[in-house]
Amino acid sequence: MLPAVHRLRRSTDFAAAIRDGRRAGRGSVVVHLYSPTPVAVSGPPQPEPAPSGGTGSPSPPPRAGFVVSRAVGNAVRRNTVRRRLRHLVRDRIPGLPAGTTLVVRALPAAATSPYDRLAADLDAALAAARGPRRPGRRPR
Template sequence: MLAAAQRLRRSTDFAAAVRGGRRAGRGAVVVHLTMPVTADPSTPTSPEPVRDNSAEQLSVPSRAGFVVSKAVGNAVTRNRVRRRLRALVRERLIDLPPGSTLVVRALPAAAQASYSRLATDLDAALAVARSPRERRPR
């Protein structure tokens, strides 16, 4: 089980991660990853008064949410897939930068996938989502 502070619960959080995050699909899962922007400390970011909130920024945990639709299977199958994905993500959340938001969407193939296959697909998708974007020539 993920800690309450590590779970996405509001639909607006899910929507922000899906719309604004990097998407990568591998095998049975699709991940949407939003990582915090590391700002240059020499440039001011806003006209707000300067507060020392470095402790707040360091304590912001990475958060994760799961989307397992009815296309995956019946309620028993969906819950089994969600439990497996939750256990896999719990192990990998510490590797993400603080403040990251991760949404894992299970595809119908996840219903028949083994735990090790889900782990492999999740690792591959996270690696692609975390890699810097390549500039494509036009």
């Protein structure tokens, strides 16, 4: 199970990640990855500020949420897909930067995909969402 600090619960958080995040779809899943601070792609790493005596708030942990619509199947099938995705994301969430919001949307193909195929699709979609933008594409 995904720890409580890593769960998205409010619809406003889901909407913000879907609206402002980077989207990538692969096979049976679509991921929306939103990071409030842009990640520097080049240059020397900047040192992190020293923690103050507890007056500053620590950076928020990465959080994840799941969207599994009725198009995926009946309630049993949807919950099975959601549990599989939750288990897969639990292993990948430590690799996300602090403050990142991840929304994983299951496509109807997720209902019949084997576990290893679902994992491969999730990994490919996360890699595409974290990678550089393709040149020549303009946001709408």
